[in-house]
Amino acid sequence: MIVSLNAFFWLLGILLFVIGGIIVSDRAHPKRFLAGGFWIVYGVIFLAGDRLPTDVVGVLVIAMAVVAGIGGVVGAKPNMPSEDARRTSAKRLGNTLFLPALTIPLVTVVGTLLAPRLVFGGVALIDPKNATLASFGIGCVVALIFACVLTRDSAQQSVKEARRLVDALSWAVVLPQLLGMLGLVFADAGVGKAVAHLITAYIDLDYRLLAVAVYCAGMAIFTIIMGNGFAAFPVMTGGVAVPVLIGVFHGNPAPIAAIGMFSGYCGTLLTPMAANYNIVPAALLELPNKYGVIRAQVPTAIALLIVNIVLLNAFM
Structure with missing residues (x-):
């Protein structure tokens, strides 16, 4: 028997379904039907998304977006030990x-x-x-x-803690998956080719170090915009890495992909779009400035981005 990703998708779907049911049954929850329904629908997508028509899955995702947009995904006061x-x-x-x-x-x-x-x-x-x-x-x-x-x-307590964490993170739990899909949408829409055209029209990429810097910085910038390195990767890799770093300078795809993603993560440290990393922790820790986590990460992000450019230029 093969341990495949589907087994974990089903496991996650069951967990989300149970969490949604717990929230719906919680009479003290301010919006139990909206919030619980949100997580139940999300669980259904993991459990049966590959068996449902794509239009149905699309409608479910839009329904989730509407519930989140009207403020329906809120948490209840956590029931914790003393x-x-x-x-x-x-x-x-x-x-x-x-x-x-x-x-x-x-x-x-x-x-x-x-x-x-x-x-x-x-x-x-x-x-x-x-x-x-x-x-x-x-x-x-x-x-x-x-x-x-x-x-x-007990495992039951772990489910309760999972519910408490989901309540705290709210709809931001869904962001990585949605933003990752956004990258595929951008790739299919030809955004990478458009980026390549704009960059080559205004920047001379005949110098390898400059081309490397454009790729790494572009990964960070697109990640800042979209909040997810996985969304930025197909755009910048299709626009700069493949045609220029690999096609012109014959670079090794392995370090280009690895260091390129790491450059994208530098952008993750700098954006409120990566809400589950940068905004939610500030709320959980009750920091006076909701952007305090990002401000603390700026020096690290810039330093790592410079190091990535040097490393990629040396090892690609």
């Missing part, structure tokens, strides 16, 4: 609380490296086409089990 109970638990567990989180990347790396060898009876245990993502999903499940054992708590 502060004394939380302090006692934190003191008992200490830094071991970090172990479940560290389990995820560990299992992901091990699973990715071992995936080609995990073959039984001619059948791969982990989907070879999506070994990294499938291993990441396995890592999340292993980490959940580890966390329950470590904290001596």
